[in-house]
Amino acid sequence: GAGVSQSPRYKVAKRGQDVALRCDPISGHVSLFWYQQALGQGPEFLTYFQNEAQLDKSGLPSDRFFAERPEGSVSTLKIQRTQQEDSAVYLCASSSRRLAPYNEQFFGPGTRLTVL
Amino acid sequence: ELKVEQNPLFLSMQEGKNYTIYCNYSTTSDRLYWYRQDPGKSLESLFVLLSNGAVKQEGRLMASLDTKARLSTLHITAAVHDLSATYFCAVSHNAGNMLTFGGGTRLMVKP
Numbered sequence: 001g002a003g004v005s006q007s008p009r010y011k012v013a014k015r016g017q018d019v020a021l022r023c024d025p026i027s028g029h030v031s032l033f034w035y036q037q038a039l040g041q042g043p044e045f046l047t048y049f050q051n052e053a054q055l056d057k058s059g060l061p062s063d064r065f066f067a068e069r070p071e072g073s074v075s076t077l078k079i080q081r082t083q084q085e086d087s088a089v090y091l092c093a094s095s096s097r098r099l100a101p102y103n104e105q106f107f108g109p110g111t112r113l114t115v116l
Numbered sequence: 117e118l119k120v121e122q123n124p125l126f127l128s129m130q131e132g133k134n135y136t137i138y139c140n141y142s143t144t145s146d147r148l149y150w151y152r153q154d155p156g157k158s159l160e161s162l163f164v165l166l167s168n169g170a171v172k173q174e175g176r177l178m179a180s181l182d183t184k185a186r187l188s189t190l191h192i193t194a195a196v197h198d199l200s201a202t203y204f205c206a207v208s209h210n211a212g213n214m215l216t217f218g219g220g221t222r223l224m225v226k227p
Contacts (some may be wrong), residue, residue, distance in 0.1 A: 031213065032214075033214065035215075039217060040220075041220070042120075042204050042206075042217030042219050042220050043159070043204075043215075043217050044217070045214045045215065045216065048213075048214055056214060059214075091158065091159070096215065101179055102160055103208065103213050104145065104149070104164055105149075105161075105213075106161070107151075107158045107159040107216065108158060109157070109158045110158050
């Protein structure tokens with residue numbers, strides 16, 4: 001019964017560094033989502049996986065952002081050549097079709113990224 | 117493009133008072149969610165509303181949905197300090213179920 005976990009919880013990067021953020025969804029959850037939450041704002045959608053397939057990446061802000069979920073479980077969000085505007089909390093969520101019609105998304109604790 | 121707007125953005129209220137938070141969205145959607153977020157924490161699901169006229173209640177919080185008006189409300193009854201948090205509404209798109217969030221309402225309940 002563990003929930004969604006994310007690591008690291010906090011990451012400080014120098015501008016230009018590459019970072020990788022990990023998400024472990026709830027076991028058996030088919031759908032996985034990444035959101036970006038800037039300070040004082042609501043989360044914004046980045047990308048969505050169903051199993052290993054990335055079905056929607058329309059929210060990724062630039063080609064420096066890349067996400068993968070190769071085995072349909074753990075997902076990694078990678079940001080290359082980080083910029084100060086990338087500073088935010090990155091939230092991962094997972095959901096299961098078995099919860100339909102609610103399709104409720106369960107959120108992880110987030111990774112707070114600070115780019116200096 | 118789906119837009120979700122909440123108001124007020126900030127709400128300071130006394131314990132024991134009632135108040136309502138409003139959530140408007142711009143296009144048809146099939147599900148509306150309310151979440152709570154404490155400072156430095158993740159999102160906790162409060163309510164899921166599926167159909168027009170849906171009303172759900174949990175403790176001092178009650179959420180309702182009017183799909184014709186594209187409006188949801190979160191009503192707080194006899195507020196207590198423990199309700200202090202930021203509340204977000206979010207609307208899902210049928211395809212993919214991605215959520216579009218409002219900007220949040222930061223609620224502060226004073227003793």
